[in-house]
Amino acid sequence: MNSMYFTEEHNLFRKSLQDFLKKEVVPHIETWEKTGKIDRFIWKKFGDMGFFGINYPEAYGGLNLDLFYTIILQEELQKINSGGFAAAIWAHAYLAMTHLNAEGNDRQKKQYLVPSITGEKVGCLCITEPFGGSDVAGMRSTAVKQDDHYVLNGSKTFITNGVYSDYLIVAAKTNPELGNKGISIFVLDRDFKGITATKLDKLGWRASDTGEIAFDNVKVPIENLMGEENKGFNYIMQHFALERLIMGVNAHARAEYALEYALEYMKERHAFGKSINQFQALRHTIADLYTEVEICKEFNYSVTYRLNKGEYVVKEASMSKLKTTQVADEVIYQCLQFLGGYGYMEDYPMARLMRDSRLGPIGGGTSEILREILAKIIIDKKTYKPAT
Numbered sequence: 103m104n105s106m107y108f109t110e111e112h113n114l115f116r117k118s119l120q121d122f123l124k125k126e127v128v129p130h131i132e133t134w135e136k137t138g139k140i141d142r143f144i145w146k147k148f149g150d151m152g153f154f155g156i157n158y159p160e161a162y163g164g165l166n167l168d169l170f171y172t173i174i175l176q177e178e179l180q181k182i183n184s185g186g187f188a189a190a191i192w193a194h195a196y197l198a199m200t201h202l203n204a205e206g207n208d209r210q211k212k213q214y215l216v217p218s219i220t221g222e223k224v225g226c227l228c229i230t231e232p233f234g235g236s237d238v239a240g241m242r243s244t245a246v247k248q249d250d251h252y253v254l255n256g257s258k259t260f261i262t263n264g265v266y267s268d269y270l271i272v273a274a275k276t277n278p279e280l281g282n283k284g285i286s287i288f289v290l291d292r293d294f295k296g297i298t299a300t301k302l303d304k305l306g307w308r309a310s311d312t313g314e315i316a317f318d319n320v321k322v323p324i325e326n327l328m329g330e331e332n333k334g335f336n337y338i339m340q341h342f343a344l345e346r347l348i349m350g351v352n353a354h355a356r357a358e359y360a361l362e363y364a365l366e367y368m369k370e371r372h373a374f375g376k377s378i379n380q381f382q383a384l385r386h387t388i389a390d391l392y393t394e395v396e397i398c399k400e401f402n403y404s405v406t407y408r409l410n411k412g413e414y415v416v417k418e419a420s421m422s423k424l425k426t427t428q429v430a431d432e433v434i435y436q437c438l439q440f441l442g443g444y445g446y447m448e449d450y451p452m453a454r455l456m457r458d459s460r461l462g463p464i465g466g467g468t469s470e471i472l473r474e475i476l477a478k479i480i481i482d483k484k485t486y487k488p489a490t
């Protein structure tokens with residue numbers, strides 16, 4: 103493993119994680135992919151192993167480790183080939199919990215972050231709305247203050263863990279007339295009256311539940327506001343750097359997995375009296391794909407290094423997601439081709455991998471939106487600053 107970024111401790115962590123996933127997760131993946139529901143016991147096992155707390159403060163039960171442990175977690179989750187399971191884990195640990203840790207007060211952290219780290223509570227992050235996801239500032243959900251509570255109305259869609267989570271981190275407009283300066287973030291218990299969720303059917307990520315959620319006059323106590331009122335948009339944007347880097351890392355890891363599998367297959371598969379890995383056309387394609395993945399991986403590690411040091415890497419994280427998700431789709435498409443007809447079969451990993459990978463350029467900021475951000479930085483010299 104790359105010694106420039108990974109120490110012996112990192113490597114030991116990776117090994118124990120691999121063993122854990124092989125023993126505790128892999129035997130259940132086929133069932134969860136079929137039912138679209140991840141058994142609850144695994145959340146607690148992840149919690150017991152400390153996997154949900156690796157980058158969170160010790161004061162709340164976390165391990166406060168550097169960001170490369172998070173990268174290892176994400177990479178290894180991709181290599182068991184269930185984009186849905188990996189998504190469910192990171193939507194909890196790096197979407198919902200990131201907000202809890204950054205904007206939550208001590209009471210909120212004790213109530214939600216601590217049981218999230220132990221795996222007793224599962225969270226989701228609700229930003230996207232049926233009327234539009236890219237235009238975050240255009241969201242229509244409202245939270246109107248009345249005495250000691252807010253009244254929340256509106257709807258969210260495509261929410262990972264949106265059906266089975268215990269709590270929801272929700273963005274809504276507290277001052278709609280202020281546009282993106284009127285958005286606030288709340289934490290809601292699933293059993294607050296007026297919340298309903300419907301599970302959506304989808305192309306890939308089949309093990310994870312993706313929900314459409316309606317809020318009908320939900321009374322949200324004032325103490326469930328997270329951070330400052332009307333600062334929500336800034337909080338959301340700030341966390342996109344980590345989210346997008348993670349999506350880039352996920353993409354290089356699943357591309358690597360596809361290549362590793364395809365190489366083994368090509369060694370064993372024969373045509374015209376020789377292994378198919380001896381055909382020059384395929385060898386050159388492998389050389390090209392490997393080059394692309396390796397370059398993305400090195401770039402993603404360097405961005406991780408800078409983010410870990412506290413740099414605000416909006417530009418680099420956008421580049422990471424934009425480029426690596428595109429490369430992963432191309433690599434996986436081609437690896438499926440290397441397997442011929444078997445690539446198209448569900449008994450082989452490429453079919454699921456291709457379905458799951460397609461979400462990369464869509465979720466957490468589409469490729470078009472990332473190009474918009476990058477164009478503003480590069481051409482208009484726009485600068486972005488962290489909210490806190």
Ligand SMILES: Cc1cc2nc3c(=O)[nH]c(=O)nc-3n(C[C@H](O)[C@H](O)[C@H](O)COP(=O)(O)OP(=O)(O)OC[C@H]3O[C@@H](n4cnc5c(N)ncnc54)[C@H](O)[C@@H]3O)c2cc1C
Nearest residue numbers: 227228229230234235236260261262464465466467468470
């Ligand atoms: C499986 C899955 C899981 C998800 N999980 C979550 C989650 O947990 N929480 C959450 O909040 N969201 C989640 N999302 C939502 C995801 O982030 C959005 O789908 C994404 O941001 C795009 O929003 P949209 O689907 O509304 O597309 P739109 O915003 O309607 O965009 C449609 C098309 O128009 C393009 N477009 C839009 N604006 C521009 C522009 N200015 N310039 C050029 N092109 C543009 C887009 O790139 C896209 O191609 C999930 C989505 C999926 C599919």
